[in-house]
Amino acid sequence: MRADSLPRLSFRAAYLALMSLFIVAATGCKTEQDAEDPVILGIPPTDAYLGVEYAYNFGAFDSDDILDYSLTNAPSWLALEDTSNKARQGVIMRGVPGLTGGSRGRDDIGTTKNINLVANDGRSSGAQSFDIEVQDNVLSLLVEEVIEGEAAEVPEERGNRCEAPELGETGSHTYQANLYGDDGSVIGSEQRTRDTYPVLVRVELDQPSVTRVAVAFELNSSFDPLRCDDGFEAPHQRCENGAANEDEAIIGKDIVGLGAGSEALLPVPPYLEYQTDEEGFLSKGVITLEPGITECYIRLEVIEDREAEPLETLNIRLTEVRSGLAGLGSSNNGVRESLRIEDNEPAVRLVTMAGGTRDAINVGQAHEFRALISGERSGTYRVKLGEAKDSEALLGEDFFVQVRDTNDEWVDGEILTFEESTEEVSFRIRVPDSYTNGLLENDRFILLGLDERYQSGRENFAASSDAEKLRVNINELTSPLSVGLESGFVPTDTALGHNGRLFVVGYRVDDGNRPWVRIFSQKGELTEQQLSAASVAPGAAPVIGFVERGVEEGGDDVTRYEFVVSFGSDQTAAGDPGGNGLDVHTLLYFFDTAQDPDRYVQVWETVVGTSGDDIPRWTGINSESGFVVNAGETRGQWPDESAAGGVDSFLQRIDTRVDGDTVTPELAWTRQVGSAGHDESVVGGSAETSSPLLVGSSAGQVRGEPNNGGVDAFFYAARTGDSDITVNQRGTxxxxxxxxxxYGANNLWLLGNSDGEYRVESTDGDRSLERRKLNSQAGFVLSYTPVGDITRGFTFNDEDDLSTEMLNAVATFNGDILVAGSTDGNFIGSGGNSLLQPILARITPIKRNSAGKDGDEVDTSREWRKQFSLGSDAAQIVSLENYRDDEIVALVKITDAGSARWEVRLFTGEGRSLH
Known part of the structure; x- marks a missing residue:
């Protein structure tokens, strides 16, 4: 049996040996496998901060070995964490710049490049290279709005914030204050103790520090009691409260760190320490941020005084890091933030009796106004009135303020007194009979406010509100100005020129109906001149336009004053028969200061027309280029234009050509627009833009535009003689x-008369004009954009809808719209009237409240209706002008016993007659 087993063992051994050879061959004869190189995972942050822990947990990968780690080229503060877990695949790198590695402090600031973390498994290594920049841990200040009499809100609690200081109680502070005489001299002093209100300044540390950070702070102001206004020496009101110090807060009087009597009322938190300054006030100190805290609070106290003050400023500064590692700002030069203290004293604004801020007063008269006080107060407050710095009239010389005395009599005096329950005090402005503005042509105006120089530093005087100052024009033309008679000079149009001069153009019946212009100064002084030898044709009355524009003369920029007059005549410029219907006569004048005396002289005169009648209805001058624009009506056909039939509208531009000393007019182009079978009526135009504008009305289809029914309004603009014309025909x-x-405020304002009441409806942002039929004729104003979109619609009817209102004139006034004309009833209420009387109304496109803010409240100073009885059979306003947004200038036609005369009458912006 043993013999039988031997062959079997030999076969197994042979098989295993064969398989081993096969494996070796398949693997390229490799008999030993090397470990993979270690791989370090992660990229550490590049920013580190003084006093702030820096740590990063690297990962690593190696197939089967334990790794050893080391840092090369590392800053001294940075090291690898020692760990007993040698099987860990990774390592933590950590340190605190400025502290670890020798406590080098700020010497650790800077960038270390090419720091290497090396991982080694005994046979091979892997490395990660990186940079670290050490920066200051920056301290900063955050200041919120500070309002006198209001405590700061308690900040939300967070783990990285200090506990907020006590804010729920008022503190107390005692200080010494100067007392002033009427002339501002110091007549003594008194000790005052006032409540204080706590406010917070946030101190923020960019990163949580591992150590306690203590930093010094202080309040700093540019106030200097020895810095005085010119002509004054300290001590004086004009030093401590003068112009040079008016925006500077006074430390110890307006604000302190801790009030003299506040410590028991407002406990000091343990992280705050207050210290006294050179004046003995607790206005500086040290704040300490514990480890991990990044936001803490300096509590200050704003003193609740009773003085009216402007917005006052001072600085709070972080001056020195007493312990710990932190930077004072980005450059470590210090941290400074401005504190602004807003006053909370009651404020007074001055208004007219209707609540507005603009008015006018005649020389030799007194007029009443109102002072309104607002804001929380206790006890009696006062204000002293005085002219503002831009006022052209001086209090005590050109005008006087009057108040009521104990006998309820008006006496001169500038101090108004508001008892605790009083919200309004009346006062008057009086202009003496002796007043004169000398040789000045323009009226002077009063700009009245509070005498803040007198009030500054005095207790229980109210502040001036943010509203506009009260502006009152001093009018020297105290009676109506007679400007024309039916048998003599007949006025037909007006324009307001430079320095308030009123230009009244017309024709003289007693001079063969030749055109004349009368120029009236603000005092009513008259100069006049004949304009042309040609007579004005019936129904072709002169119209006038005025412009003030900048031109270059002799290399200098000068202001040029020009007016243009256009009229229709069947005569030549020399007054000879013309023979081809009515032509357009246009004359340009400019104000020549080289004349003695200064006067307007003619620049050029031109006569243009067609074979039919051509009548100008409006004329003007472009303020940029100086070209003249005429808008009118024609029965002829202008060159290169088409006649629609009947009376068409025409719009033309006339340029001024200069050739050496020769100045001539040149007709640039005339555009003609009409409707078939209907006459067009032209009422206005504009030369304010490079594309002149024409406005009229028609019962036809103007240049093919659809008619809306009855008579429509239409308007169009033309840029050149061959530019496309788009007619906007609008109506109901x-x-x-x-x-x-x-044309004003980027809108067209169309004035007319009808038996309709108009309103603008808005649906899904689209506006449409709606009309309701009335029982009587009323006036209307419609506002359109130049491209034809309706924006506003106003109707002017008597309350009972019985009388006839006729509107003749429209003008802008201080952003609002004026309309004027006549009524044969009672325009301002119920009741009868058998005479034709003038009416005047003002509307404001944007509703404003009495404080001048946008809103829904109606401001009665800006939205009103007036009706005037002149004691005549018939009177109506036929033209309106706006003098400087100070006065309304109206040309009034008065008819008695069939004979007409014309007067110029003045009204305030609130519709009060000055005559």
Whole structure:
């Protein structure tokens, strides 16, 4: 049997040997396997901060060996964590810049490049290279709005924040204050103890420090009691409260760190320490942020005084790191933030009796106004009135303020007193009979506010509100100005020129109906001149436009004043018969200061027209280029234009050509637009843009535009003689017959008369004009954008819808719209009236409240209706001008016993007659 087993063992051995050879051959004859190189996983952060722990947990990979780790080229503060777990695949790198590795402090700041973490398994190694930049752990300040009399809100609690200081109680502070005489001299001092309100300044540390950080802080102000206004020496009100110090907070009087009597009322948290400054006030100290805290609080106290003060500023500074590692700002030069203290004293604003801020007063008269006080207060408060720095009139010389005395009599005095329960005090402005503005052509105006120089530093004087100052124009034209008679000079149009000069153009019946212009100063002084030898044709009355524009003369930029007059005549410029219907006569004048005396002289005169009648209805001058624009009506056909039939509208531009000393007019182009079978009526235009504008009304389809029913309004612009013209024809199923139009505030304002009441409806953002039929004629104003979109619609009717209102003129006034005309009833309420009387109204496109803010409240100073009785059979306003947003200038036609005369009458912006 043993013999039989031997062959079997030999076969097994042979088989195993054969398989071993096969495996060796299949593996390329390799008999030993090497371990893989170690791989380090992760990229550490590149930023580190002084005093802040830096740590990073690297991972690593190796197939089967335990790794050893080492750092090369590392900063001294950085090391690998020592661990007993030698089988760990990874390592933690950590350190605290400035502390570990020798406590080098700020010497650790900077960048270390090419730091290497090496992992070794005994046979091979792997490495990770990286950079670290050590930076300051920056301290910063965050200051929120500070309002006198209001405590800060308690901040939300978080783990990295200090506990907030006590904020729920008021503190107390005592200080010494100067007392001033009427002239501002120091007449003594008194000790005052006032409540204080705690506010917070946040101190923020960029990163949580591992050590306690203590930093010094201080309040700092540029206030200097020895810095005085010119002509004054300390001690004086004009030093401590002068212009140079008016925005500077006074430490110890306006704000402190800790009030003199506050420690029991406002306990100091353990992380805050207050210290006294050179004046003995606790206005500086040290704040300490414990390890891990990144936000802490400096509590300050704002003193609740009773003085009206402007917005006051001071600085809070972090000056020195007393312990720990932190940077004072990005460059470690210090941290400074501005503190602004907003006053909370009651405020007074001055308004007209209607609540507005603009008015006018005649020389030799007194007019009443109101002072309104607002804000929380206790006890009696006062204000002293005085002219603002931009006022052209001086209090005590050009005008006086009057208050009521104990006998309820008006006496001169500037101090108004508000008892605790009083919200309003009346006062008057009086202009003496002796007032004159000398040789000045423009009226002077009063800009009245509070005498803040007097009030500054005085207790229980109210502040000035943020509202506009009260502006009151001093009017020297105290009676109506007679400007025309039916048998003499007949006014037809007006324009307001430079320095308030009123230009009244018309024709003289007693001079063969030739055109004249009368120029009236603000005092009513008259100069006049004939404009042309040609007579004005009936129905082709002169129109006038004025412009003030900048031009270059002799290399200098100068202001040029120009006016243009256009009228229709069947005569030549020399007054000879023309023979081809009515032509357009246009004359340009400029104000020549080289004349003695200064006066307007003619630049050029031109006559243009067709074979039919051509009548200008509006004229103007472009303020940029100086070209003249005429808008009118024609029965002829202008060159290169097509006549639609009947009366068409025309719009033309006339340029001024200069050739050496020769100045000539040049007709640039005329555009003609009409409707077939209907006449167009032109009422206005504009030369304010490079594309002149024309406005009119028609019952036809103007240049093919659809008619809405009855008479529609239409308007269009033309840029050149061959540019495309888009006609905007607008209206309702009724008739919208226009009487006047203006372009202002990027909108067209169309004035007319009809038996409709208008409103603008808005549906899904689309506006449409709606009309309701009335029982009587009323006036209307419609506002459109230049591309034809309706924006506003207003109707002017008597309350009982019985009388006839006729609107003739529209103008802008301080952003609002004025309309004027006549009524044969009672425009302002119920009741009868058998005379034709003038009416005047003001509307504001944007509703504003009495404080001048946008809102739904109606401001009665800006939205009103007036009706005037002039004691005549018939009177109506036929033209309106705006003098500087100070006065409304109205040309009034008055008819008695069939004879007409014309007067200029002035009104305030609130519709009060100055005559």
């Amino acid at each position: 199923e009724g008739s919208e017959t226009l009487s006047d139009a203006i």
